[in-house]
Amino acid sequence: MDRRLLTEQIPAMRRYARALTGDSWAADDLVQDALERACVKWRLWLAGSDLRAWLFTLMHNLYISQVRQRLRQGPAPLELDAVEQEPAAPTGGGDEALDLQRCLLQLPHEQRVTLLLVTLEGMTYSETARITGVPVGTVMSRLSRARSRMQELMEVSPRPTTSTSGSAVAGHGTLRRLK
The missing domain is CATH 1.10.10.10 (Winged helix-like DNA-binding domain superfamily/Winged helix DNA-binding domain)
Structure with missing residues (x-):
């Protein structure tokens, strides 16, 4: 096994795993599991073929298996004693910023x-x-x-600052005409 070929793919694998899972810890675990699987199944990779696609296929299939397993297990119960404080309300400005990850x-x-x-x-x-x-x-x-x-x-749907019909309304940096 050529470690250099494998390690060159790690940044792309981490980027994809983070976008896929939405959580950096889960993404790192997914990449580690995928790399472990790749090491075990290294003899199945055909030298000269696209290593990146092979690794992404392993990681994708592993992710699907993990999602299916979580669905079978159901949600983990939340222990109220484990919660140290009241959840904080989101701070202002959240609706003004585009949240690509959430979307x-x-x-x-x-x-x-x-x-x-x-x-x-x-x-x-x-x-x-x-x-x-x-x-x-x-x-x-x-x-x-x-x-x-x-x-x-x-x-982002603009928020009207005036509700007068027929007037120009500014909201979130946009200007539009209301009818």
Whole structure:
């Protein structure tokens, strides 16, 4: 096994895992599990083939298995004694900032994976199809739906400062005409 080839892929794996899981600790665990699996199954990788796609396929399949396992187990019970303080209310300004991570996590899993592989990791449709195990046409469809949904989620609706009909209203840095 050539460690250099493997270690060169770690930054991309971590970036994709963080975007996929939405949590840096879970992402690091996922990457570590994927790397362990890659070391165990190293003989299955064909030298000269795309190592990055192979590693992403391992990580993707491992992530799917973990999600399925969590769904079977159900949510972990929350111990009230373990909570040290009252949860704090969110601070102001949250609705003014675009929260890309939150929007990504609102996408259906299949769309989020496809969007991340193509846009964040720069993979081709055929590489993405190979990693996710679906036809290229399905990748294109999922990508289109994901982009449309992200656009909807990321749009900030302006808050009117005046409610007078027919007047110009400023809100969140935009100016529009009300009818």
